[in-house]
Amino acid sequence: MKNLWVIFKKEIYRVVTDKRLVLGVFILPGLSIFLIYTIIGTAIGGQMDEEQAHVPTLYVENLPGEVEAHLDAHMDYTLQEGTIEEEALREKIREEELDLAVIFPEDFAERIDSREGIPEATVFYNQGSNHSSNAYNNFNQAMGAYHENIIMDRLDDPSDYHPYELGTVNLVDERNVVAQGFAMLMPMLIIIFLFVGVMNIGPDAIAGEKERGTIATLLVTPTRRTEIALGKVLSIALLSFASALSSFIGILLSLPQLMQFDDTLPDISIYGIGDFAVLLLVLIITVFFIVALVSIISTYAKSVKEATTLIMPFYFIAMIIGIMNSFGTDVNQSLLAHLAPIYGPINLLAGILTFEYSLVNFFATVLSTLVYTSLFVVLLNRMFSDERIMFTR
Amino acid sequence: MNDLLVKDLRKTFRLSRKQRRIDRTKERRKVAVDGLSFTARRGEIYGLLGPNGAGKTTTLRCIATLISPDEGDVRVDGKSVLTDSLEVRQYISFLTSELKLDDFFTPNYLFDYFSRLHGVDAATRKKRKKDLFKRFGIDRFAEVKVADLSSGMKQKTSLAISLVHDPDFIVFDEPTNGLDVLTARTVTDYLLEMREAGKAIILSTHILSVVEKMCDRVGIIIDGRLQAEGTLDEVRRTDADANLENVFFQLVEQSEVAAA
Numbered sequence: 038m039k040n041l042w043v044i045f046k047k048e049i050y051r052v053v054t055d056k057r058l059v060l061g062v063f064i065l066p067g068l069s070i071f072l073i074y075t076i077i078g079t080a081i082g083g084q085m086d087e088e089q090a091h092v093p094t095l096y097v098e099n100l101p102g103e104v105e106a107h108l109d110a111h112m113d114y115t116l117q118e119g120t121i122e123e124e125a126l127r128e129k130i131r132e133e134e135l136d137l138a139v140i141f142p143e144d145f146a147e148r149i150d151s152r153e154g155i156p157e158a159t160v161f162y163n164q165g166s167n168h169s170s171n172a173y174n175n176f177n178q179a180m181g182a183y184h185e186n187i188i189m190d191r192l193d194d195p196s197d198y199h200p201y202e203l204g205t206v207n208l209v210d211e212r213n214v215v216a217q218g219f220a221m222l223m224p225m226l227i228i229i230f231l232f233v234g235v236m237n238i239g240p241d242a243i244a245g246e247k248e249r250g251t252i253a254t255l256l257v258t259p260t261r262r263t264e265i266a267l268g269k270v271l272s273i274a275l276l277s278f279a280s281a282l283s284s285f286i287g288i289l290l291s292l293p294q295l296m297q298f299d300d301t302l303p304d305i306s307i308y309g310i311g312d313f314a315v316l317l318l319v320l321i322i323t324v325f326f327i328v329a330l331v332s333i334i335s336t337y338a339k340s341v342k343e344a345t346t347l348i349m350p351f352y353f354i355a356m357i358i359g360i361m362n363s364f365g366t367d368v369n370q371s372l373l374a375h376l377a378p379i380y381g382p383i384n385l386l387a388g389i390l391t392f393e394y395s396l397v398n399f400f401a402t403v404l405s406t407l408v409y410t411s412l413f414v415v416l417l418n419r420m421f422s423d424e425r426i427m428f429t430r
Numbered sequence: 431m432n433d434l435l436v437k438d439l440r441k442t443f444r445l446s447r448k449q450r451r452i453d454r455t456k457e458r459r460k461v462a463v464d465g466l467s468f469t470a471r472r473g474e475i476y477g478l479l480g481p482n483g484a485g486k487t488t489t490l491r492c493i494a495t496l497i498s499p500d501e502g503d504v505r506v507d508g509k510s511v512l513t514d515s516l517e518v519r520q521y522i523s524f525l526t527s528e529l530k531l532d533d534f535f536t537p538n539y540l541f542d543y544f545s546r547l548h549g550v551d552a553a554t555r556k557k558r559k560k561d562l563f564k565r566f567g568i569d570r571f572a573e574v575k576v577a578d579l580s581s582g583m584k585q586k587t588s589l590a591i592s593l594v595h596d597p598d599f600i601v602f603d604e605p606t607n608g609l610d611v612l613t614a615r616t617v618t619d620y621l622l623e624m625r626e627a628g629k630a631i632i633l634s635t636h637i638l639s640v641v642e643k644m645c646d647r648v649g650i651i652i653d654g655r656l657q658a659e660g661t662l663d664e665v666r667r668t669d670a671d672a673n674l675e676n677v678f679f680q681l682v683e684q685s686e687v688a689a690a
């Protein structure tokens with residue numbers, strides 16, 4: 038088994054000394070993810086800041102004093118001076134020159150006091166404009182407060198308005214809120230990153246060698262087919278793990294930017310060393326599973342292109358399982374769900390991240406994944422000894 | 431016991447539908463080698479002469495354990511390709527233009543890598559590398575990536591690397607094919623020298639002059655069968671003018687008649 042190590046070292050050396058591969062496999066994944074998420078985060082954050090900073094311009098005819106007091110209490114705004122015809126008013130709101138217009142009848146307040154019929158005011162706004170919609174919402178809240186005051190005045194006993202009190206106590210564990218967020222996103226991202234990492238390395242290391250005719254040179258040396266197969270699997274696993282790690286670092290570094298619109302920055306420190314160790318173990322066995330799968334396909338394929346094409350369906354299936362998991366509310370705790378390939382690890386990852394996994398499920402996933410991987414490696418070994426697969430014309 | 435023995439070797443290939451169409455045949459299996467037997471001895475160059483498609487490459491691949499025979503066996507120094515393929519690969523050197531070197535690496539790196547795979551110790555490796563690189567003029571290019579080598583230099587690097595373990599048996603498929611005159615000369619000179627050093631050499635070729643210049647014994651293979659065998663003189667003598675070309679063409683004609 039000495040040659041396994043020789044092959045392993047050469048495979049690693051091949052990748053880490055190739056500037057093009059180092060860039061494409063270790064640097065670009067993390068860097069591009071960091072840039073994309075930072076740009077998205079900055080854009081979203083910028084938009085929110087801008088919205089918050091915007092002071093809407095209101096045009097109001099016959100603004101009653103009491104309404105004005107409520108408006109002042111609920112929002113910042115500037116009033117448009119002068120009188121504007123209704124047609125022009127509609128136009129200005131459509132064009133977003135004005136954010137909101139309200140036309141009160143002259144005797145609005147008096148009629149409310151004297152209870153003479155129901156006075157009618159008209160509000161113009163533009164739902165297609167964020168500024169206008171926001172102004173409309175704030176205006177509605179101010180009017181709600183005004184409305185409440187009027188009712189209270191009309192009642193003989195103001196306490197009639199509050200037939201009961203409702204006290205609420207929110208006992209949220211901040212840790213769980215963060216954990217839920219992680220459990221929603223991370224398992225999917227982990228699977229995608231691992232898969233992409235393996236696809237960056239696997240097809241070229243095996244199908245590429247077949248395509249270029251270099252594998253035959255290796256096959257005529259006194260090396261066991263098992264050593265070649267395992268040397269490939271182990272080196273691909275290490276390299277693709279590093280590649281996936283690059284993506285993780287990218288996403289971790291971009292988290293502050295991405296989450297800036299949320300006050301609660303996710304804090305990884307809710308997880309202890311033990312959690313991370315379990316997480317790492319699951320990641321490692323999952324990498325081996327994916328590597329074994331991709332290796333089989335790459336060995337079967339005659340070229341890198343064919344291998345990549347054949348892997349795609351599996352990648353999409355894994356991605357769909359991951360996405361489905363993010364939309365599910367709870368971790369599927371059934372034993373069967375933990376035995377399934379890909380779905381098992383995703384479930385277990387979500388379980389670990391939400392501190393809700395049983396030892397049984399943990400072992401179910403770890404052991405079943407190891408069994409699948411071993412079967413794949415046995416098959417791979419057979420394939421490496423099969424001349425029809427290694428020498429197709 | 432010390433020889434390389436090919437015994438009743440038979441190898442068939444399953445033909446894909448595409449291959450059947452190309453070969454215009456309905457047969458599902460192609461018999462590439464059909465009951466071939468011969469012996470290559472130490473201190474001798476054995477030439478497998480035959481037209482294209484005769485089964486030469488297939489035979490040599492069986493010897494190199496890249497493919498396994500349907501029937502028969504190959505014994506290299508007593509070790510069978512069927513049961514001791516690892517040892518067989520340890521004893522032989524197999525060279526064909528299909529065995530490529532990874533463009534990314536340098537001759538120096540590749541020599542070390544394949545030496546390790548053959549379990550050659552560091553001191554021997556250094557000395558052997560120095561000798562072989564000097565002999566084939568690779569020394570100046572030792573640190574140049576294979577991708578940047580000329581095709582002649584690539585071939586010579588492949589040759590050097592196939593010899594990292596100083597094998598007793600050298601199996602060479604079409605040794606001078608596609609080589610420029612100078613490189614071809616270096617290769618043939620080296621093979622002659624290896625014969626003097628007591629190695630057993632098998633080479634395949636479809637070129638008569640290669641056989642006439644280098645081989646001690648020759649087997650003429652047509653359609654997977656050995657049609658004539660013996661020392662160069664013995665085979666030549668079957669023709670009135672002792673002309674190898676005549677012998678060869680007569681055999682090809684005969685087998686065409688038989689096939690028709």
Ligand SMILES: Nc1ncnc2c1ncn2[C@@H]1O[C@H](COP(=O)(O)OP(=O)(O)O)[C@@H](O)[C@H]1O
Nearest residue numbers: 430443460462481482483484485486487488489
């Ligand atoms: N892998 C293969 N699949 C199908 N047919 C093959 C394969 N390898 C060789 N053959 C066929 O076997 C015959 C002998 O081929 P080969 O040994 O390459 O001949 P040579 O080297 O003498 O030119 C040819 O007809 C060839 O088409």
Ligand SMILES: [Mg+2]
Nearest residue numbers: 483486487488
């Ligand atoms: Mg050939």
